[in-house]
Amino acid sequence: MHVPNGFLDAPTSVATGVVAAVAVGVALRGARRELDDRTAPMAGLVAAFVFAVQMLNFPVGAGTSGHLMGGAVAAVLVGPWTGLLCVSVVIAVQALLFADGGITALGTNVVLMAVVTALVGWAVFRLAQAVLPKRIGSVPIAAGLGAFVSVPVGALVFVGLYAVGGTADLDLATLTTAMLGVHVLIGIGEGVITFLAVGSIVAVRPDLVLGARRVLDERELEIRTGSSTGSSTDSSEVTA
Amino acid sequence: MSTSTQDRAEGRTGRPDNRAVWGAALLVSLLLAGIVSFYAAGTPDGLTKVSEDQGFAQTETDHELGDSPLADYSARGVDDDRLSVGVAGVVGTLVVLVAGTGLALALRRRSPADQSD
Numbered sequence: 442m443h444v445p446n447g448f449l450d451a452p453t454s455v456a457t458g459v460v461a462a463v464a465v466g467v468a469l470r471g472a473r474r475e476l477d478d479r480t481a482p483m484a485g486l487v488a489a490f491v492f493a494v495q496m497l498n499f500p501v502g503a504g505t506s507g508h509l510m511g512g513a514v515a516a517v518l519v520g521p522w523t524g525l526l527c528v529s530v531v532i533a534v535q536a537l538l539f540a541d542g543g544i545t546a547l548g549t550n551v552v553l554m555a556v557v558t559a560l561v562g563w564a565v566f567r568l569a570q571a572v573l574p575k576r577i578g579s580v581p582i583a584a585g586l587g588a589f590v591s592v593p594v595g596a597l598v599f600v601g602l603y604a605v606g607g608t609a610d611l612d613l614a615t616l617t618t619a620m621l622g623v624h625v626l627i628g629i630g631e632g633v634i635t636f637l638a639v640g641s642i643v644a645v646r647p648d649l650v651l652g653a654r655r656v657l658d659e660r661e662l663e664i665r666t667g668s669s670t671g672s673s674t675d676s677s678e679v680t681a
Numbered sequence: 682m683s684t685s686t687q688d689r690a691e692g693r694t695g696r697p698d699n700r701a702v703w704g705a706a707l708l709v710s711l712l713l714a715g716i717v718s719f720y721a722a723g724t725p726d727g728l729t730k731v732s733e734d735q736g737f738a739q740t741e742t743d744h745e746l747g748d749s750p751l752a753d754y755s756a757r758g759v760d761d762d763r764l765s766v767g768v769a770g771v772v773g774t775l776v777v778l779v780a781g782t783g784l785a786l787a788l789r790r791r792s793p794a795d796q797s798d
Contacts (some may be wrong), residue, residue, distance in 0.1 A: 442728045447742035469788065476789035479699070485782025486706045492777040493714035496754065496770055498722040505730040506722035523785065530781045534773060540744040540752035599728070609737035616735055623727040646702050 442595060444550055446543030453606025458548030464556045465529055471522030475651060483649060484519045488527035491515055495531065499630050507627030510554045510595065513562025513588035514635040517652035521563035528555035549602065553595045562591040566652060580653045581640035589632030596624035714770030719763045
């Protein structure tokens, strides 16, 4: 969903630039609470992973493709503010090094692909976590749901921006239908990739997934309270 | 079902350390950007397709840095298509890794400051 130069007029592009700058500023403060010696190296890797996977366009229907945006997967792995910053770095590098996404549209692209997908992805992830069973296995599912929802929301925000400052005179209802139709499909891909990526890390080192910490903390308490009764048996068989 | 995942994650011998996880994540990213990217779908992405169908694709104007050596994910001067996108992908992944890690390290809480939380 990289917006090129020319789709939105100058005032709208300036406005999205301001919104993006404010959001990144807030994220710079918020990320300090999420980042420590253990998560900081993860953040760089998450950004690199998002860049790599964004190159992998997958087909969605005839003659169309989509790729991961990455805000949701980054938010679940390293936290919403750090995730927002990770995807912003990706989008800046894409615009500056690869001519992907216009320079005048940089603010627009940061808003659509970093701010919206990270914050919406995280919000839906937390909501799904509240509804799903409090198990570590629910974390990748909640992450996938957050990712799935984040993409069509990003598409709707684009339509909103186009309504304000689009350079062509379009029927907004038609544009909404077209954008939603294709981005729901791309959202499915986003959800699957996010499920697999979060699931892989959760399977080997759940403690490295920020979105899993709450579940892990609760589980640790359960294990400690349960261990006092089971310690007397020396046999290796433990019945669940 | 989830118990097996938990057991595996907490088994003292089978649990990979930080460096193993980070190394694996970097390797996967480099393979995806450097090799798998060649096989990515070449059809227009969602927004591009919508702009063509809805008739506003022509409002796109040139990119300011369209002549840059890595523009459109192909390394200038590398004739082989497979190698060209691969080089672009690996360079991009490493640049993002350095920028992202640098930013995160600059922002992180230092361990002694944790108690002020």
